[in-house]
Amino acid sequence: MQNVMIHPSAVVEDGAVIGEGSRVGPFCHVGKDAVLGRNVELVSHVSVMGATTLGDGCRVFPQATLGGAPQNLKHSGARTTLTIGRNTIIREGVTMHVGSDTSRGATIVGSNGYFMGYSHVAHDCTVGDNVTFANGATLAGHCDIGDNVVIGGLTAVHQFTRIGNNAFLSGCSAIPGDVIPFGLARGNLAKLRGLNVVGMRRTGMSKADIQVVRRAYRTIFDRTRTVGENLDIARRDFADSAVAMSLVSFLSERGKRYFLTPPLGAGDDGGDDED
Structure with a gap:
């Protein structure tokens, strides 16, 4: 250890394992199965438990607890993991749990994330790169969160929910179902409120x-037809656009939750025609 x-x-x-250039501050506890990459800093009063790996x-920050046992009564105690990518900032009181041995067995958090105070990543979640979780943002178990997602303060995401790349979840929202890539969701219970322009x-x-993306959104959520019919039209009309097809693919690959839709009477995508 240099x-x-x-x-x-x-x-x-x-x-x-403590990587080169790392600092373990006052009153921290690093467990025997933990791996800290290079130039990691545990400011003070941090607990790194279980088979947890922190990237370079x-x-x-203080009072964060990483690698705690999953809050899953089906977990029997076998070795499972938490992996956190490079250059991630984890603020005060954040909790992230290892996976459960009845599911994926791994919780994975990407690189360059910013997790504000008291946010939570539960067991068996997969979180992408460049995400921002505001204070008190909470994931239940088995969630899949894409890249560049922003979750507002005190917002809770239901277990087994998928959040697409570049989505924005407004603060104080309850997210009961999947949110499309580029989507903007808000409310209790949340609805799709347009695009995260x-x-x-x-x-x-x-x-x-x-x-x-705006045209694809309008096509997919045109209420004069079913969503299935709209997806067929979108596949044909936007076949040469990777960003539009990411919406189609997300909605075609259904998960365990329903996907959020705009409320009745809502406008189009909330943008302006110059976007």
């Missing part, structure tokens, strides 16, 4: 692609 700093009050169990450059711009999506 250039590793471990505070005298910290407990690092035999077997733990992660920074974890701001998020699309921030990720560098071209104006032309944004316009195509």
Whole structure:
């Protein structure tokens, strides 16, 4: 362990792997099955439990607990894992659990995420890259969260729910079903409220692609036909657009939850025609 700093009050169990340049601050506890990559910082009072791996450059703030046993009564106690990607910031009081041995057996969190205070990632979830979880954002078990997703404060996502890439979930919402890529969901219980146009711009999506996504959205949720009929039309009309087809593929690959739809009487996608 080169250039590793471990505070005298910290407990690092035999077997733990601490990468070069990492810092383990006061009153931290690192379990025997933990692996910290290079240049990881545990600020203070952090618990890294179970078979947990933190990628290079992660920074974890006080009272965060990573790798706790799953809150799943079917779990029998076999070894399962939590893997967190590079350069992820985990703020105060965040909890992330290992997988359960009756399901995937692994919880996976991508790189460059920002998890604000007291947010939670439950067992057997898969979370993509560049996500932002605001304070108190909560995932139940078995959720699949895409890249560039933003979840607002105090928003809860139901177990087995899929959230597509670049979706935005507004704060204080209850998300009972799947949210399409680029979708914007809000409410209790949440409805689809249009497209996350701001998020699309921030990720560098071209104006032309944004316009195509908007047209595909209108086609898919045209209430004069069934969604199945609309998907067939979208497959034909948008076959040459990867971003539009990502909506079609997401809705065609049904999960355990229904997908959110716009409420009756809603407008189109909430954008403007210059997007």
